[in-house]
Amino acid sequence: MKNMSVFIVFVFLILGVAETVFADVLIIANKDVPDTTLSSDDVKKIFLGKNVQWSNNAHIIIVISKNEDIHKDFLKRYVKRTASQYKAYWRNMLFTGNGIEPRSFDSEEKLMEYVANTPGVVSYIDSGTVPVNVNTITVK
Template identity: 30%
Template sequence: MATLVLLTGLSLSGTPARAQEDAVLLVANPDVTTRRLTRDTTRAIFAMRQRTWPDGQAVRVFVLDNNHPVHARFAKEQLSVYPHQLQLAWDRMVFSGTGQAPNRVRDQEEMRNRVANTPGALGYLEREYLDDSVQVISMD
C-alpha cells in the first residue's frame, strides 16, 4: 500500500508557502522594458550605484522609510543587505556630492502610485498591493 505524505506549508519549489505569499516583490513602471534583473544589478540600483536600466533609460528609485518593516524585509530578503547599509551608501554619495538618495514614500499605496506614474520607476510592494498599474520584475 502506497503512503501519501503531505508537506503542508511548502510550495512546489520547496520554499515555505507563507514566505512566497509574504514576499516583497520588485515592481516597475509599465513603460520599463526590462523584465528580469539579477540580484547584483538590483542591489546596485537600490544602492544608487547604477542609475540606468539595461536599455539606458534612467531609473527612478522609490523606497519606504528605513524603519518600515517592508523596507527591512526587502533589503534583507531580496538585496541581502541591512537597511542601515543602504542608508550608509546613500549618505556617503549625498555628502560627497557624487549621487543622491532614492525617493522616499510614506506607505505602499504611495509607492504603487509613484512607481505607476513615474517613467523608469522601480520600487517594491507586498503582493496584496499589486495591481495593473505596475509590473512585477523577476529577480534571478
C-alpha cells in the same frame, strides 16, 4: 541524547518558521521600463545606485518604502544591508556628490501611484499587495 535530538529538531523548526515571518516583496517598475527580469545582483546594484540605466538607456529612479518590515526584508534579501547601513550608504553618496538619496513613501498606494506616473522608476511592495498600473519584475 533523546532530549538533545528533540532540541535540535525544535531549533530547525523555529529557524524555518522565522524565515517565513519576513514579508515577501515584489519588485515593481513603471510600465515604460523594458526590463522584466533581473538577477539578484542587478537588483542590488540598482538599489545601491551602481546600475543607473535600464537596457533602453533610460535613467533609473529608485523609490523605497517606509514600511519597516517590507523595507528591512527587501534590504536583507537583495541589498545585503541593514536599514541603518543603507541609509548611511545613501547619505555618504549624497555628501560625496555621487548620488541622490532615494525618495520614500509612507503608503504602498502612494508609492505605486508615483511608480505608475514616473518613467524609469523602480521600487518594491509587499507581495500581498496587488500591483496597479505598474510592471512586476521577476528576480532570478
